[in-house]
Amino acid sequence: MGTPKKIEEMSFEESLQELETIVGSLESGKAPLEESITAYERGISLKKHCEKKLREAQSKIEKISVAEDGSISAAPIDLNE
Amino acid sequence: MATDLFTHSQEKPTATASNVPELTVGDLANSVKRTLEQSFGRIRVRGEFTGLKLAGSGHLYGDLKDENAVVNIVCWRSTISRLSVKPEDGLEVIVTGKVSSYPKSSRYQLIIESVEMAGEGALLKMLEERRKKLSAEGLFDDARKKRLPYLPEVIGVVSSPSGAVIRDIMHRLDDRFPRRVLLWPVLVQGEGAAQQIAAAINGFNAMDKNGNVPRPDLIIVARGGGSLEDLMAFNEEVVVRAAAASDIPLISAVGHETDTTLIDFASDRRAPTPTGAAEMAVPVRADLMAWTLQQQARMAQALTRRLSEYKNMLAAQAASLGNPQQLLESKQQIIDFISDKFSSLLRAFVQQKQSALSVISGQLKPPSHGLERSQTRLDSAFTNLLRAQKQNIDKMERTLGQTARLLDSLSYESILNRGYAVVKDAKGHVISTTDGMKTGQDVELHFREKKTAQAKITGTKD
Numbered sequence: 046m047g048t049p050k051k052i053e054e055m056s057f058e059e060s061l062q063e064l065e066t067i068v069g070s071l072e073s074g075k076a077p078l079e080e081s082i083t084a085y086e087r088g089i090s091l092k093k094h095c096e097k098k099l100r101e102a103q104s105k106i107e108k109i110s111v112a113e114d115g116s117i118s119a120a121p122i123d124l125n126e
Numbered sequence: 127m128a129t130d131l132f133t134h135s136q137e138k139p140t141a142t143a144s145n146v147p148e149l150t151v152g153d154l155a156n157s158v159k160r161t162l163e164q165s166f167g168r169i170r171v172r173g174e175f176t177g178l179k180l181a182g183s184g185h186l187y188g189d190l191k192d193e194n195a196v197v198n199i200v201c202w203r204s205t206i207s208r209l210s211v212k213p214e215d216g217l218e219v220i221v222t223g224k225v226s227s228y229p230k231s232s233r234y235q236l237i238i239e240s241v242e243m244a245g246e247g248a249l250l251k252m253l254e255e256r257r258k259k260l261s262a263e264g265l266f267d268d269a270r271k272k273r274l275p276y277l278p279e280v281i282g283v284v285s286s287p288s289g290a291v292i293r294d295i296m297h298r299l300d301d302r303f304p305r306r307v308l309l310w311p312v313l314v315q316g317e318g319a320a321q322q323i324a325a326a327i328n329g330f331n332a333m334d335k336n337g338n339v340p341r342p343d344l345i346i347v348a349r350g351g352g353s354l355e356d357l358m359a360f361n362e363e364v365v366v367r368a369a370a371a372s373d374i375p376l377i378s379a380v381g382h383e384t385d386t387t388l389i390d391f392a393s394d395r396r397a398p399t400p401t402g403a404a405e406m407a408v409p410v411r412a413d414l415m416a417w418t419l420q421q422q423a424r425m426a427q428a429l430t431r432r433l434s435e436y437k438n439m440l441a442a443q444a445a446s447l448g449n450p451q452q453l454l455e456s457k458q459q460i461i462d463f464i465s466d467k468f469s470s471l472l473r474a475f476v477q478q479k480q481s482a483l484s485v486i487s488g489q490l491k492p493p494s495h496g497l498e499r500s501q502t503r504l505d506s507a508f509t510n511l512l513r514a515q516k517q518n519i520d521k522m523e524r525t526l527g528q529t530a531r532l533l534d535s536l537s538y539e540s541i542l543n544r545g546y547a548v549v550k551d552a553k554g555h556v557i558s559t560t561d562g563m564k565t566g567q568d569v570e571l572h573f574r575e576k577k578t579a580q581a582k583i584t585g586t587k588d
Contacts, residue, residue: 058276061414068421071428078436081429088425095418098277102411104304106296108287108311109329109339117329119308119339124293 052090057098064091155229162234166225171197171236172244175217186213190221190236198235199223208317210358211241217252218244242355249354253361257388260363265370266391272375274395274406275343280306281407282342282374284326287311291348291400298404303411308342313359314349320362323347327368327376344407345372347389348379348400360387369393379403542574560586 052060067088070076076084107119149157171190178188184203189196199221201213211219219241227234243249260266281299285291292309299305310326313319333341347369349360359365360380369376370392378393379400390396397403538548549557550570557569563586571579 056277061276061418064418064421068424068428071425071432074428074432074435078432081432085425085429089422092418092422095414099411099415099418102304103306104296104300105306106292106309107307107339108309109326111329117333117337117339122287122309124296 049087052087052094055091055094057095060091060094060098064088064095067091152229155227155232158232159227159229162225162227168222168224168239170220170222172220173197173218175199175213175215175219178213178215186238188213188215190219198233199238200235201238205239209238209241210316210355211243211249211252213238213241218248220244246354253388256361256363257391260366260370260388261391265366270370272394274375274377277303277409278305278343278407280308280340280342280344282308282310282330282345283348284310284312284323284330284345285348285400286314289350291350294400295346295348295404298401299408302405303408303414305408306340308339315352315356315359319359320365323359324362324364324368327365327372331371331373342374345374345376346379346397346400346403346407347376347393348397348403349381350400351382351385354385357381357385357387360389362388365389366392377403377406539574539576542572548572560588 049063050059055063067084071081071084071088074081106122106124108122109117109119111117173190173192176189176191176196178186180186184206186199186201186203186206188199190199191197201209206213211217213219220243221236221238222240222242223236223238225234226237243252264270283292283295285295287309296307299307308330310329312322312326314323327345327347330342330345333339335341347360349357357380360378366388369378369389375394377395377397378387378389379397379402380387380389383398395406397406538546542548548571550572551557552568552570554570557563563583565583565585567583569581569583571581573579
């Protein structure tokens with residue numbers, strides 16, 4: 046697997062994939078016990094990271110406007126207006 | 127009134143020349159122009175473009191024809207940019223416009239205000255040709271298609287700010303996985319729509335990921351259903367090219383499921399509807415939460431099972447290991463035995479060496495003993511030597527006395543006393559023979575009482 050990536054820097058998808066791999070390898074029971082325990086600990090960290098990303102779900106809509114000088118800004122809008 | 131011309135001629139067909147008003151050519155031409163414009167108004171004409179020519183002024187001239195007739199057309203520069211269908215020779219169209227005439231040549235013409243394709247068949251034929259051309263450029267190649275992000279943080283939507291489309295998208299996103307959405311408002315049909323849509327796609331791509339407005343991870347270009355003509359903006363080359371060039375993965379969702387526009391070929395995914403685009407854009411959050419929890423449970427189970435397996439294995443191993451106390455005792459016994467044997471061996475060895483030593487040391491005489499004896503011997507030898515030496519000296523003294531007396535008695539002077547003389551040569555040596563004696567040699571004669579006489583040899587006789 047090489048050096049594991051820093052979990053905080055991982056995308057949600059990367060975390061999900063690695064978590065899935067870890068679960069698979071733990072269930073296969075082929076790795077030495079010590080490695081399995083390390084993998085389990087990493088799995089728990091990944092799961093927390095995934096949950097954090099899942100909690101970050103917030104709906105927000107902003108409308109882009111382009112100024113005359115070409116600069117772009119975004120302002121929240123209400124679709125129900 | 128523009129109809130003056132006709133009413134006059136109709137009402138007074140037999141009027142004399144004097145009664146007929148005299149018109150200038152210009153009056154007539156302008157009057158005809160007015161008559162044409164007022165009597166036809168806005169009309170729609172179906173035909174095929176031919177002989178189109180764009181003048182330096184930017185106005186477009188040419189003809190519209192069918193199998194029976196030809197009509198001049200003109201399209202002002204200001205109108206051309208607003209046309210939803212770009213006029214091309216051979217294009218079968220329905221044009222909307224006004225009939226007028228150009229007084230300088232008095233040729234009547236159709237001033238075009240808008241152009242639409244003449245029926246779906248013609249439009250589809252044109253689109254198919256455009257599709258083939260862009261496809262040949264490689265714009266629709268599978269190799270260009272990008273994978274959509276699994277969970278985009280920010281989604282850019284290019285659509286109309288009013289209408290159901292953006293609401294449908296937000297609704298479905300909120301159901302599945304609420305996200306931050308940036309809406310780039312555009313016209314989705316009519317004048318300038320294609321340019322705005324293309325500019326929005328390019329604009330999202332030009333954004334900085336860390337700018338005050340974050341660059342989206344995914345773009346949705348969406349429009350609700352409409353007629354083929356309504357969707358034409360999404361068939362425009364400028365839009366298709368912008369979609370193909372987008373570095374950000376792009377979902378096209380234009381019209382209904384049965385509608386296909388050219389942007390669908392250039393996009394990375396085609397959604398049947400705007401709602402469908404939202405479904406492609408994000409996973410379902412609740413499913414993921416459940417899945418994530420499930421993974422934790424599976425890991426814990428796997429590890430627990432694993433640990434209990436190890437526990438059983440350990441117990442089995444321990445059983446086969448035997449009692450450690452016993453193992454220790456048996457080893458201790460071996461050590462005792464060895465150390466016992468070793469110490470007796472050691473003792474025997476020491477004894478053997480000791481006795482060997484005493485034998486050797488018995489043979490050895492103390493060096494001081496020998497020294498004393500030698501000293502005594504040396505002392506007595508010295509005493510003896512001294513004594514012997516003194517005896518020798520005494521003896522030698524006695525001998526010397528006797529010898530002196532003997533010598534005295536034997537001295538030649540006593541012989542001289544008895545009448546003998548001694549002959550000596552000039553050097554004082556005694557001459558006892560005539561051998562070597564020469565005639566004339568000087569000799570000295572010694573007599574008693576140490577008296578001498580000089581003599582010369584006069585001859586010798588044997």
